[in-house]
Amino acid sequence: MKLLTAVVQQHKVDEVRNSLAELGVRGMTIADVQGYGRQRGHTEIYRGAEYEVDVVEKTRIEVLVDDTDADAVLRAVVSSARSGRVGDGKVWVTPVESVVRVRTGETGDQAV
Amino acid sequence: MKLLTAVVQQHKVDEVRNSLAELGVRGMTIADVQGYGRQRGHTEIYRGAEYEVDVVEKTRIEVLVDDTDADAVLRAVVSSARSGRVGDGKVWVTPVESVVRVRTGETGDQAV
Amino acid sequence: MKLLTAVVQQHKVDEVRNSLAELGVRGMTIADVQGYGRQRGHTEIYRGAEYEVDVVEKTRIEVLVDDTDADAVLRAVVSSARSGRVGDGKVWVTPVESVVRVRTGETGDQAV
Amino acid sequence: MNSGDTAWVLVCAALVMLMTPGLALFYGGMVRSRGVLNMLMMSLASLGLVGVLWVLYGYSGAFGSDLGGVGLLGSPLEFFGLSRLVGAEDTSDTIPTFAFVAFQAMFAILTVALISGAVADRARFGPWVLFAGLWASLVYFPVAHWVFAFDTTNESGEITAVGGWIANRLAAIDFAGGTAVHINAGAAALALVLVLGPRTGWPRGTGKPHNLPLVVLGAGLLWFGWFGFNAGSALTAGTTAAVVFVNTLVGASAAMLAWMLVERVRHGKPTTLGAVSGIVAGLVAITPACSAVTPLGAIAIGAAAGAGCALAVELKSRLRFDDSLDVVGVHLVGGLIGTLLVGFFASESAPAGVAGIFYGGGADQLWRQAVGAVAVFVYSLVLSWLIAWLLQRTIGFRLDERGEHVGIDETEHAETGYHFGDAGSTLRGSAAGERGSVEELEGSVR
Amino acid sequence: MNSGDTAWVLVCAALVMLMTPGLALFYGGMVRSRGVLNMLMMSLASLGLVGVLWVLYGYSGAFGSDLGGVGLLGSPLEFFGLSRLVGAEDTSDTIPTFAFVAFQAMFAILTVALISGAVADRARFGPWVLFAGLWASLVYFPVAHWVFAFDTTNESGEITAVGGWIANRLAAIDFAGGTAVHINAGAAALALVLVLGPRTGWPRGTGKPHNLPLVVLGAGLLWFGWFGFNAGSALTAGTTAAVVFVNTLVGASAAMLAWMLVERVRHGKPTTLGAVSGIVAGLVAITPACSAVTPLGAIAIGAAAGAGCALAVELKSRLRFDDSLDVVGVHLVGGLIGTLLVGFFASESAPAGVAGIFYGGGADQLWRQAVGAVAVFVYSLVLSWLIAWLLQRTIGFRLDERGEHVGIDETEHAETGYHFGDAGSTLRGSAAGERGSVEELEGSVR
């Protein structure tokens, strides 16, 4: 089991989801996060005081995948999340020792 | 050290927390997330336009636990988060190489 | 590659960021989370009904770092996030098997 | 026709109308976020349904010729659709009948909406609409007749048309509706709570107010509109309206201070929700009394209501009924306080010209007040309970547990109050058109 | 001078003024959260710009001496800056000219703001301001002359000053602006949508209303203000105003019920957005008709508008135009329904005293209504299209795709609507001063 975590542009979520669905992966967990990186933020002005916002809104996607699928899923995420511009984000894979589906208690590949 | 991550139904958080407290685990970190999975979302209607909301609000719980406790904690989370219906969520365990308590600099089991 | 996750006091984020910048680490991903731990929450009152809020607002920081930098980064986070009071939070390190920069497809150390 | 009086009453009608959206926001901000829309919708439904019913037969039931001359009900079909009134010669030397129709319409609408606060997060919407219609017809319209329909007399003082029994035979003082509006709605709220039971999980885990600025906004609009409610009830723009206006101000002010003080003493800190609750409690209590007391009397009544209601709302968890947003604790208790204190604080120098116990009058006025209050309370409680019980037994009033769990907004209205992020939902096929043509469209952007 | 009438018209002017912020919130809550500020700003800009233009030459163009006596335009410089009116002897026995100026100013401001709902999230702000100014000058001021400028006659009935052609020659009934305001704005909205094209990604992924309580608040303020809009148009505080007031209430009430019913039948659940949309649709439709029908007629027109608009707003995705917040579906369609139904439901007993088809009159009034509606529609559509097209061709009206993607608030106004958390932004050097001195300052806290 692997856990694939991706931090991507917010508007890419639907595309990532579709590309994973094509691989048969339907489950995932997403969250709103804020990213710092190469991508510059923007400036806001309130009554003449300028604020530099150096975070960028991103979406964090977590997908549990079978060892054998990990590579294909990684590739699918990367290609569907890519726009080619700075700020496209990162994807990383970490090892998972065990997974349980809460409803049934199933573990391992059955659980995802 | 292990990191146990659980994605559960929002209203199960208190029960999970109580069951962990019984095991002596008091610390944890939680966040609002949105899940895709087998569980169907719902439909919203705005001026006749129907929106299919296919995410479900979930809560993500992270608990750092001692290697030896990992199994018991996992079991406790699973049983307290279970309702038996689709959408109960997942729990997974990942290896942790080191943990530090910021306040004291303690590491390892002392830190949690 | 390592993934360093820190749960810290919200108002320490800027300091953590600065200390990492000094080590040359500029990228990171942050999220609002809620923590349970030793730190007590506070009480809110609505028309005489008292609510015990036992979560504390925290910020969760994720940083991908090179194996060799992991230790230095860990130390920097710990020292910059410390106030010495209960509730300063935790930092932990987990192994990462692979990282990809979405924009370029670069992997490993190049990706962060 | 007096244009100044007409302008005044029409403006006041608009002010009172605004109270219902104000109340909706006041209530809406107090529930958890996934129930805010249903809370808003219960008030909106009253604006829709009671607005129409008022024109059809409500005005007639409240202000039509008394049936049998006993002061219990007006003839409901006499002015059906107001048709007889349109184009009729209107020789009044104060205001046109239609101005009075409009002003009183807003009272009916608001009173029904007030009830909804008791049943947050658990009343199915369809049955609520039915309840609103039945309650307005069977409870509000008659009670409005009792309290607001005054006898008409000719120059020699003979009664030419009989009005409601509380206003005339009993001669209880209820200037702007402490009984007809607040005790009435409070009793209905109590009945609904008894029939529907508490929210699942109550009192643990039913949530804190999700948007207090919205609550403050609602309270601000309520207070603003309440000047129309009370001072408009003078029906002319003169000294009475002006005195009532000042009393409405200081009654609420004093109540706010009193509520905050109680909180400060009992819980250590004055809260925002407490302050605005104090405002509303004070406004409720001064409503029946505003024409009968001096400004100092208004301060006393306001302070009593602020402190009294602050204590009253803490009782519900002890008495174990989930009056979710304290309709009983604020409107019933506040209405009783105001109605009864008239018997003590009424001053002969005030516009109503009656002396209460503290101003040299006897207990005469007090028992009149008490009889009026009890009559409305009992009538409303019994009728409301029957209507609600019937609805629960037949079509089912209460939301099922799954619906409550998921949230009533989603279950009953297929909507969510807020979307601050934008991920995660797609427009369904039908409305979206085929994909191809959408892309075509996008191409057409110049 | 009649102080009652003056008080009435001035209060109504204030009520109508409040409709523009109300509309801003109504619209603002309906867009996605990263476009809420721009939506608010489009209405605010109208308050700023049209307010000033009205004083400069707008009032004069609408109500100055008719140019050539053909009823098309007032003389725009006659009352430039209103200078001639200040201090002029005002012997009217009803209201001061300035009260009328103020009241009508608010109509001009609101009408321009109404249009903005059609172009959510994609109109550059500078060009919008230009559009607002040009549209007010070239479309609204003339049309207001057509519809609202009545002939002045002397005692013997001779015309001493010629007014607009629709009000006088055609004698269409448009009491408070079904044509001049709603059809006019609706047609302009349609033109803007045609020129600017749909939002990128529309109809998928352009988001749901981000803040429905804000939408409900906006609708509440609109309804409240609309009493001033309609009943104030009587310009005196008397029976006409009172009848209009009641019609404005029940027209909206009935429309709300009708819209909810349509939703219940077609989609299974009545929604909050539907209920408030029904309110607005009913108010739009009753606007031209409110003086011409009985309360029962108002209920009929309201119900027709509520149901009609509920169906109309579903057409846009089929017809493939992104009228984002349904200005066409609600204001154009509702305005047409109300204007035309006058021809059917007008009753001789109502203040306007004209009989429609259902009340024994012939089709005479109907064709007058139709001609008025079509004339305003065509004029507004063509002119609005030309102005928008010109702006798009020259300076570019539409936001670029990057701007749309990032969000129009950030792109056009450098702001974000909401910041519920507080992490992640630091004040830039210049405004912050050097760091050292800031710390100094902190030390000075006593």
Place this chain on the structure above:
Amino acid sequence: MNSGDTAWVLVCAALVMLMTPGLALFYGGMVRSRGVLNMLMMSLASLGLVGVLWVLYGYSGAFGSDLGGVGLLGSPLEFFGLSRLVGAEDTSDTIPTFAFVAFQAMFAILTVALISGAVADRARFGPWVLFAGLWASLVYFPVAHWVFAFDTTNESGEITAVGGWIANRLAAIDFAGGTAVHINAGAAALALVLVLGPRTGWPRGTGKPHNLPLVVLGAGLLWFGWFGFNAGSALTAGTTAAVVFVNTLVGASAAMLAWMLVERVRHGKPTTLGAVSGIVAGLVAITPACSAVTPLGAIAIGAAAGAGCALAVELKSRLRFDDSLDVVGVHLVGGLIGTLLVGFFASESAPAGVAGIFYGGGADQLWRQAVGAVAVFVYSLVLSWLIAWLLQRTIGFRLDERGEHVGIDETEHAETGYHFGDAGSTLRGSAAGERGSVEELEGSVR
């Protein structure tokens, strides 16, 4: 008694009352989200406390018989509790005394609330309430006497009762309170900032406005209410009120445009916060001038205030004082601009009938304006500083650093403004009752 005038003044009193909740929301939206409630509470406290004080001795201090005939203070106990006024024969042929009492009460309340914007996020609530009471008593009531209490004269023009020195001896023009309200509050705000010091961390990290739609709503309600504030100050519904009304509209409109222009030039983009700040700046500046200028003059004064305040608010970080929400930059600066420009733009054809420098008058009026402005500024600054300093020295006015860090809402009011999610808090034992009985209760749901 004139019913039209009475209706007008009472409605205007209600409009001005609404300004305080409007201001609360305007301010509340501008602070960071964890301070919104305290900001709302500071205004609410004024509604509570000053409302009561006004009735007790405030009205009497401002409008009671002048003490010593020097125009400095009314006799504070003459009308204690307004008791002498209730039931007194009121033979005025315009409005009842109580209408005037109500109208002026709202001014006192609003002025105190205005100050609070300067000390966001750091003033302890208890001391704030004390400050509000002391400031109203020692600063506002006297200054209101100076500016708003006019001499009473008999038919032959002899003075029968002496009023305030600024209104009568100096004869400065301050129609609706440029000095008494805005300069007064602005000077007090400055004093508070000096005593309390800046927020910890200011100017970095003290946060951006957390809810701009709320700010826009507040501004909308302020503008709406301001029509009552200015035009109501005429105290009759006639030409003066109507002219003032139009000036209040265009003054604000022009100021909004001017502020947006300054932003466009200096920062590249017009912002929402800028637009609404411009509205308020324009309203402040036109307040003293609205009866003395033509609409073109109002546009000029509005534009000057919009641009002037837009520049002024940028100074605070340079001058290093944390006037958090720009009470000084908008109300003091705007009030000065308006008060002084009367000396230039006053036109004899306007209702006040005085000519300023640009309209052929000499500098006479200008120095009167300047003396009035300076007198109020100095008096308010000194007294306010003393009161605040005393409170800080004795009971401590400023919140401690921990409280600021955690957030003032939690520290002072034990509440949080918003709860959009629902996780993470459980009701404490006492209020929840034992668990068992709760489950019992749940079983009773039918």
